[in-house]
Amino acid sequence: MSPLLTVDSLTITTRAGLNLVDQVSFSLAPGEMLGLVGESGSGKTLTCRALLQLLPEGALQITGGRVDFDGRDLLRLSPREMRQLRGAGVGMIFQNPSTHINPLMTIGQQMAESLRLRGRLSRKEIRARSVSLLEQVGIPSPEQRLDSHAHEFSGGMRQRAMIAIALACSPRVLIADEPTTALDVTVQAQILKLLDGLRREHGLSIIMITHDLGVVAQTCDRVAVLYGGRICEIAATADLLKHPAHPYTRGLIACQPHANVNAQGPLTTIAGAPPTAEEMPAGCRFHPRCPDAQRRCQTRQPVVHDVAQESGHRVACHYPLQRLIHRELDHE
Amino acid sequence: MHRYRFLLLRPLQLIPVLFGISAISFVLVRAIPGDPARVLLGTRSTPEALARIHAEYGLDQPLPMQYLLFLKHLFDGELGRSIIYKTDTLTLLLERLEPTAMFILGSVLLSVLLALPLATWAARSRGGVADHVIRLLTTAGLGLPPFWLGIMLIILLSITWRLFPVSGYGDSLGEKLYHLFIPCLTAALSLSAVLTRSLRSALIREMRADYFVAALARGQSERYIFWRHVMPNAIVPIINLLAVNVSWLIGGSVVIESVFGIPGLGQLLIKAIFSRDYMVVQGVVLFFALSTVLVNLLADILTVFIDPRIKL
Numbered sequence: 001m002s003p004l005l006t007v008d009s010l011t012i013t014t015r016a017g018l019n020l021v022d023q024v025s026f027s028l029a030p031g032e033m034l035g036l037v038g039e040s041g042s043g044k045t046l047t048c049r050a051l052l053q054l055l056p057e058g059a060l061q062i063t064g065g066r067v068d069f070d071g072r073d074l075l076r077l078s079p080r081e082m083r084q085l086r087g088a089g090v091g092m093i094f095q096n097p098s099t100h101i102n103p104l105m106t107i108g109q110q111m112a113e114s115l116r117l118r119g120r121l122s123r124k125e126i127r128a129r130s131v132s133l134l135e136q137v138g139i140p141s142p143e144q145r146l147d148s149h150a151h152e153f154s155g156g157m158r159q160r161a162m163i164a165i166a167l168a169c170s171p172r173v174l175i176a177d178e179p180t181t182a183l184d185v186t187v188q189a190q191i192l193k194l195l196d197g198l199r200r201e202h203g204l205s206i207i208m209i210t211h212d213l214g215v216v217a218q219t220c221d222r223v224a225v226l227y228g229g230r231i232c233e234i235a236a237t238a239d240l241l242k243h244p245a246h247p248y249t250r251g252l253i254a255c256q257p258h259a260n261v262n263a264q265g266p267l268t269t270i271a272g273a274p275p276t277a278e279e280m281p282a283g284c285r286f287h288p289r290c291p292d293a294q295r296r297c298q299t300r301q302p303v304v305h306d307v308a309q310e311s312g313h314r315v316a317c318h319y320p321l322q323r324l325i326h327r328e329l330d331h332e
Numbered sequence: 333m334h335r336y337r338f339l340l341l342r343p344l345q346l347i348p349v350l351f352g353i354s355a356i357s358f359v360l361v362r363a364i365p366g367d368p369a370r371v372l373l374g375t376r377s378t379p380e381a382l383a384r385i386h387a388e389y390g391l392d393q394p395l396p397m398q399y400l401l402f403l404k405h406l407f408d409g410e411l412g413r414s415i416i417y418k419t420d421t422l423t424l425l426l427e428r429l430e431p432t433a434m435f436i437l438g439s440v441l442l443s444v445l446l447a448l449p450l451a452t453w454a455a456r457s458r459g460g461v462a463d464h465v466i467r468l469l470t471t472a473g474l475g476l477p478p479f480w481l482g483i484m485l486i487i488l489l490s491i492t493w494r495l496f497p498v499s500g501y502g503d504s505l506g507e508k509l510y511h512l513f514i515p516c517l518t519a520a521l522s523l524s525a526v527l528t529r530s531l532r533s534a535l536i537r538e539m540r541a542d543y544f545v546a547a548l549a550r551g552q553s554e555r556y557i558f559w560r561h562v563m564p565n566a567i568v569p570i571i572n573l574l575a576v577n578v579s580w581l582i583g584g585s586v587v588i589e590s591v592f593g594i595p596g597l598g599q600l601l602i603k604a605i606f607s608r609d610y611m612v613v614q615g616v617v618l619f620f621a622l623s624t625v626l627v628n629l630l631a632d633i634l635t636v637f638i639d640p641r642i643k644l
Contacts, residue, residue, distance in 0.1 A: 052549055087551035089543050099542035102561050103641055104568075113560070114550050149640045162546075 003027035003068075004205050005051075005090075005173055010065035012046055012055065012229075020060065021046050028173065031197055033206045035216035037235070037252070038226035039274045044209045047226075048175045050075075052090055053082050063294070069173070083328050087114060089169030092313045095178035097162040099152040107161045108146035114168040130168070137164045138194060156187035160194065167198075173205045174198075180215060192219050213256055217241055222312075225249050228275050229284030231304055234314035245289045245307045245322040247316040283317065292319055299313070335636055337644040342629055348588070349625055352619065354406070355616040358399050361610055367391075368415040368608040389415055389611075399441065402614065411618070412611035416604070421615040431501055431508070432589065432596035435519075436581045438512050440574065442520035443527055450524070451531035455466065458536055473525030478584070482518040482591060489514055499593035515592045519584060523577045530573055534566035541565070568639045575631035579624045 005028040013217070021043040028034050034046040050057050050062055051074055067074040069089060077085060096099040102156055103112060111130045127146070130308055134142035137160040150158055159179060166174060176195060180188040196219050198204045206259035208220055216237060218222050224234040225248065233246040244250040251270040272289040281288050287297035296318050307313040307322045314321070369385040370377055386392040389399055405412050411421035454466040490498045502508045538544070539562055547557045589598035597616055604612035636642050 054545060056547060083551050083553060085551070086549055093545070093548040094542065094546060096542065100546040100563070102543040102547070104564050104639060112553065117551060121461065152639050165546075284561070 004030045004070070006066075006068040007047070007051070008066045008068065010047060010050060010067065011063050012043070012050055013061050013063040014277060015059060015061075018280065020220055020277055021065075023065070024226070024229070024231055025065075026224045026231065026234060028075065028205050028207060030172075030205055031203045032222065033196070033208055033220045035220035035223040036207060036209045036226060037211065037213060037216055037223055039211060041228075041274055041276065042226040043229035044226050045177055046229075048092070048177065048207060048209060051175070052086050052092065053077075054092075081223060087166070087169030088118060088171060090173045090175060091166040091169050092175040092177065093159075093162050093166050093179050095181050097158040098150055101158070101162055101165065101213070103150055106147050106149055107153075107165065110165050111146075111168040114165065115286075118169065130164075133164045133167055134161075136163070136198075138190075139164070155183050156190060158302065159183060159187075159191055163191075163194065163198075169229075171204070173207065175207045175209065177209045178211070179208075181210070181212070188215070188219075195219065213241070213252055228280060230285060230318060231314075233313075233315045233317075234304075235307070235315075236311055239308075239311055239313050243313075243322055244318050245313065245320040247292050247321065248286045248288075250321060252290075277295065284316075292320065292321075335640075335643055336633070338636075342632075346622075346625055350621060353621040354402070354614065354618055355399070357614050358402065361605065361608070362395065362539070364605070364608065366608045367608060370606045371609075372415055384417070389413065391610075402611075405432060406618075409474055411615035414604075414609055414612045416609045417612070418605045421611050425597065425615055425619055428595065428597045428600045430596075431512075431594050432585050432598060434508060435512055435515060435589070435594060435596060438509070438516035439519035439523065439581055440578060442472070442516050443523040443577065446520060446524040446576070447527035450528045451535060452558075454528070454532045455535035455539065466532075470525040470528050473521055476497060476522075478518055478522045479591070481521055482515070482588070485514050485518055491515045496639045499591075501594050504608075511592075512594070515588050515594065519588065520580060523580070527570070527573060527577070531566060531570050534569055535562060538565045564638060568635055568642075570627075571631050571633060571638070573636050575628045578627045582620050582624055582627075 002009075006025075008025050010021055010024045011019055013019050015063075024043070024047050025038075026034065033313060036047065038044045046055065046060070051067055051069075053062075053074075055062070062075055063073065064279065074082075074085065074090075085171070101107070108127070108130050111133060112126045115129055130146055131142045134145055139145050139157060139160050143151075145157075145161075150161065153161055158171050163179075174195075179195070180191050183191060192215060195206055195208070199206055210216060219239050222235065223237050223240050225232045225240070225246065227248050233240065233244065233249045240249060241253060243252055248270070251268075254268040255270060257267060270289055273284055275288075282301075283299045283300075284290070284293070284297045284302050287293040290297065300318070302316045302318045304314050304316040307315050313322075335525040367382070368389075369382045372385065373381055376446075383392070390398060393401065402412065411425070413419065414421050414424055417424055449464050450470075454463045457463050470511045486498055490494045496514050497511050499511075501511050530610075539558070541562075543561060544557055548554070548560055552560075568608065585596060585598035586601055587598070590593070590602050597619070601613065603609075604616065632644055636644060
């Protein structure tokens with residue numbers, strides 16, 4: 001299937017000339033859920049905000065790349081065209097629904113303003129459509145909840161309400177920026193199930209921004225791992241989790257705490273801290289923390305290349321783990 | 333409706349406030365040397381006449397007794413009789429209410445009309461030329477004393493340009509507004525400085541709120557978001573500031589009405605103090621206190637009405 005959204009070599013630069021997002025490329029097929037994984041500061045949120053031109057004004061600039069959506073380059077839209085695309089073409093939900101929903105307006109009012117923006121509807125039609133949206137996201141007694149304010153909802157219901165508000169714009173792509181981070185584990189699973197259902201039933205494409213590989217494993221078809229503003233590895237979820245090719249991905253997987261009783265030992269961590277924008281290391285940005293780093297890693301930036309062409313597994317590493325394993329097998 | 337339950341409790345809080353105010357005003361006005369009967373009789377005062385008037389108005393009673401008598405009248409809904417005007421204080425109060433109410437309402441309205449566009453402009457062009465110019469103006473407004481501002485406005489608008497009358501009050505509504513313009517402008521200029529700055533910073537804070545980005549991401553225009561989302565959120569804390577301004581104006585009316593010759597409550601109070609018209613002083617002070625409390629209560633109701641999160 002041809003992709004719905006293609007990000008090609010997107011680069012975002014600070015006023016000081018630092019690339020916070022550097023040559024990031026990925027694509028999203030209709031009905032696909034893509035995970036963007038990385039630590040805070042890895043550029044995953046910036047990448048997605050750039051798609052909607054919602055970067056902090058003045059401080060950051062998109063200095064390169066293309067974002068192809070529906071045959072148009074999103075980076076070259078006029079402000080008016082961008083406004084029409086926001087919400088309807090590409091919608092967004094956020095980590096903290098209590099601050100991203102206007103506290104003074106009811107959930108119904110906030111859905112209504114989106115519905116009104118996109119077609120002449122009567123009050124009755126708006127109400128009917130809003131009720132069905134709340135039903136769709138699994139909010140009980142939607143008729144009454146329509147007139148509730150954000151603070152009257154529980155955490156999970158509030159996130160559902162924000163999803164309903166975003167859905168009122170009928171988006172084709174939904175960017176979900178850490179939608180479950182602030183929630184209890186049991187509620188997390190419900191929200192993930194809801195998003196998965198929206199994708200299956202309504203063909204919604206979703207970009208799931210998260211730092212949690214567990215979330216990715218449950219829901220995403222493919223994953224892109226970001227580190228220091230660059231793509232390390234991109235692959236189908238199962239492939240990535242089973243055969244990570246980048247040492248950073250391997251580290252992330254090792255860091256996942258398991259519910260497995262047998263795995264007792266201490267929790268694994270990746271030594272060191274992610275680089276800040278001011279002190280991006282040369283060469284591979286992960287090399288100061290990489291257990292397998294060699295001299296070449298310190299000076300030369302690895303390019304993204306195929307690990308296995310047919311599955312679309314790509315990695316940016318001079319010494320990818322997968323190729324090494326294949327070689328060892330060859331020698332035997 | 334449980335959020336409006338404070339409306340049942342708040343009037344109870346009024347009771348100690350009004351007791352306190354009535355006691356203080358009762359003591360203070362009697363602490364001033366002088367005697368209303370003497371003022372009334374002037375050169376015709378004889379010991380017999382004085383005693384007659386004292387007896388008529390209960391001034392021959394000991395002070396605690398007089399206070400209790402005052403409270404008793406209050407419970408009957410009476411503020412006592414004015415010695416000088418020889419009428420019921422309440423009637424007198426109601427007669428003088430209109431100019432003061434018009435002055436306060438006009439000043440608040442004018443200050444909002446000044447502050448709203450200035451704050452909006454400053455917030456939307458944050459860090460720009462307009463923002464700096466408005467900051468300069470409001471700083472100047474904060475620094476200038478209102479009495480000086482009033483004099484300057486009279487010199488400029490009344491004497492030099494002859495646009496507005498120097499003082500007084502009219503008969504028709506138009507005439508009244510015409511006479512009240514300079515006093516209202518004087519008060520409004522002083523009030524709008526703080527108002528503009530507070531509203532500007534509230535607007536800027538709300539423009540940075542997450543719901544702003546979320547609304548942008550839904551395809552709303554910045555203009556729409558500013559008026560529909562940002563403004564109501566920024567207004568909530570400003571409502572209480574407006575109530576404080578009204579309280580200031582109630583006190584300020586005493587001076588401003590005297591300066592501009594407005595026949596309102598402030599002027600009545602001053603005259604009553606000079607003639608030791610005890611009942612009128614007590615009545616006006618009590619009325620001012622009551623108004624101040626009620627205005628703040630109104631602000632609370634408004635805040636609760638606008639912001640569903642607030643519980644009092």
